[in-house]
Amino acid sequence: MPKVLMKGNEVIAEAAIHAGCKNFFGYPITPQSELVAYMANRLPEIDGLFLQAESEVAAINMVYGAASAGVRVMTSSSSPGFSLKQEGVSYLAGAELPAVIVNIGRGGPGLGNIQPAQSDYFQVTKGGGHGDYYTPVLAPSTLQEIVELTKLAFDLADEYRTPVVLLGDGMLGQMMEPVEFTEEDMKVLPEKKWATTGTRGDGAPKVISSLELNDVNLENHNHTLQSKYEVIKQREVRFDTYRADDAEYMVVAYGTVSRIAKSAIDEARENGIKIGMIRPITLWPFPEKPFEEYRDKVKAFLSVEMSAGQMVEDVRLAVNGKAPVEFFGRTGGVIPNHSEVLEAIKSLAGGGQ
Missing domain, CATH: 3.40.50.970 (Thiamin diphosphate (ThDP)-binding fold, Pyr/PP domains)
Incomplete structure (x- = not known):
């Protein structure tokens, strides 16, 4: 079609x-x-x-x-x-x-x-x-x-x-x-x-209820x-990664914010920062496997959200103290822009070196 x-x-x-x-x-x-x-x-x-x-x-x-x-x-x-x-x-x-x-x-x-x-x-x-x-x-x-x-x-x-x-x-x-x-x-x-x-007379009546x-x-x-x-x-865990194979730092973002993060990651790469992204597709179940793979390889994680910091809690649980986890977010319906995410990445890399 x-x-x-x-x-x-x-x-x-x-x-x-x-x-x-x-x-x-x-x-x-x-x-x-x-x-x-x-x-x-x-x-x-x-x-x-x-x-x-x-x-x-x-x-x-x-x-x-x-x-x-x-x-x-x-x-x-x-x-x-x-x-x-x-x-x-x-x-x-x-x-x-x-x-x-x-x-x-x-x-x-x-x-x-x-x-x-x-x-x-x-x-x-x-x-x-x-x-x-x-x-x-x-x-x-x-x-x-x-x-x-x-x-x-x-x-x-x-x-x-x-x-x-x-x-x-x-x-x-x-x-x-x-x-x-x-x-x-x-x-x-x-x-x-x-x-x-x-049942059309075949078997007991079917009853559906959440009361017990x-x-x-x-x-x-x-x-x-x-x-x-x-x-x-x-x-049923699903996730995606972006430029993660050689990453020294990792952004975590989902939904439309991950699109903004991608362009910021590309520019950060042009500036010499080796950074990638883990994008959860299932928020529950949360994809812990990629964090288990990368948490011993990267220097720090950055959770980018349109919130005051919610997914970052699951990120910290998945990283399990193996690396620092930082947060950048905008709230109240404000959309984080490319430049803000890029600056947060630079801050992460500067603080993690």
């Missing part, structure tokens, strides 16, 4: 449709409202179901209902709206229901503004809602990668019976790039025998969930 020029939010929606999503429940909030509008136009064309809910809370509970019936379903929001969904996300995780939840992050805390931010990292990687649970989190850096990771999000959700978060930011949602939608064979996934589609009043039973269920998360951590 030929490449088409599209906005990021619309790419997510079209990629979801290509992945077999025919159900969407959402509520408009900037800077992801185009995703909702696109789904409102496209889903009726493929005999799908679009419903604008009265709130983010309503939307995530509608997702719970559709997921219980075994269909591929998605919702989307931005930071304050994503916060409102957290109880429902916990319910989805507790009931082991597959769904894809898109968060196009914006500046906070509170209502904040509509500019890009990465300050939802803690929320998406540490559970976000109540209880001991995790959701796989995918963080694309380009619109073409959105196409690939959106399909992956649905596949992971179905394979592991879990909600999956696709995390972007206002810049990724609003930018335009050419993308290609390729027709691929659907991954063979487990049959959804658990779905509440009726017996403490021992609930503990056993928690053990089951934790075992599943361990499997995900073993199988």
